[in-house]
Amino acid sequence: MDEISATAHTRRFKKGERLYQPLDESDSLYIVHKGFVRIYRLTENGKEQLVRFLGPGDFTGEMALFRSSLHDSFAEATRDTAVCVITKDDLQPLLATYPAISLKILAEFSNRLEQSERQTTLVATEKVENRLAMFLVELLEEGSNIATLPMTKKDLASFLGTTPETISRKLGAMEDRGLIRHISNREIAIMDADELLLG
Amino acid sequence: MDEISATAHTRRFKKGERLYQPLDESDSLYIVHKGFVRIYRLTENGKEQLVRFLGPGDFTGEMALFRSSLHDSFAEATRDTAVCVITKDDLQPLLATYPAISLKILAEFSNRLEQSERQTTLVATEKVENRLAMFLVELLEEGSNIATLPMTKKDLASFLGTTPETISRKLGAMEDRGLIRHISNREIAIMDADELLLG
């Protein structure tokens, strides 16, 4: 594992800076160390869709490692962020030498894939209010009833496949029903998680 | 590679039979040899969502291999189908011995993940008519303008995150505009792919 640290190096990005963007060659794995990164695409008609949101420990760029290609999404730091970068050429030999690393990455892929398929299912079958409710409840930390949004509501809307207006209204409706309460822009108290999930 | 064949064995499923279902222990990789398999989930309110559709060469069950768990979806043969089955216990040693296999699987995962994220983006940002149009055009084989549906329209609706009624109507509208033509239940001639994709 020391060999990994040896071949990786740390890069820092200021808020708003991009790790990569479409058409950049994709040849490195990025592991977020500190800060947050949003991964998004533009659809043909110019709409932006948030695909993933990375916090410390999450990684991106892994597609690159197994089939040389170009990026088709943007990766943007949402605040000052530090990431570990490992290039494909440095990593491949390690994978061949230490199968355990491959297994680790496979497990992570497996998680991501499951996550992604779940997300598709949600967007395809649940109405906005339910998706939003689930998202909020998943944000809760053990023993707290305050959900802290990791991103702007605009991005949240994009992530959930809806619009900021609709998010605003749905949150309003939930608050009217006493299910949640706004603490601040990014903080929402969940008063009744069970009822929230039932719709 | 001979070792793989040695540890795998073939199982046959009749149309409608299940390879696995939720709560079954997930400990095998299934590679479709002949036939088709649909993978779907039930949402809380009993609605069914088609997650993937496998043809010859596709595989499922891989989640199982890296983190022991239970299935959370149904895998059902849509016609008489033959699959190769390899258990986790048989595969893991092979992975450790031959890193090339891991790399192969990683590459496949990578494809699937990309596919899945693209699917999420589509469902989240495009309206039904566009999703449907894209799906049809992707079905086209080189040099032909006939799209052959690999599944029922009911399943197609589920896959695209809509209802059979809406599929029916959208196809009707496309036909009225002269963009497509129904050949048979499962075959659709694409008269003007470009126009179709523009909406």
Added chain:
DNA sequence: CGCTAACTTGATTAAAATCAATGCAGGTGG
């Protein structure tokens, strides 16, 4: 040939997008 599931068509309702305007907050530079 008949049965069941898939498909289609129509009428209605519900959900959410869009358009439009304004309010608000956080960061910047004077």
Added chain:
DNA sequence: CCACCTGCATTGATTTTAATCAAGTTAGCG
């Protein structure tokens, strides 16, 4: 430190889109 500016957020009115409900109709399979 304050005022401004920009992008985010809210609110309302309207329109669009697709789901739902309700009957039929067709097609494939036993």
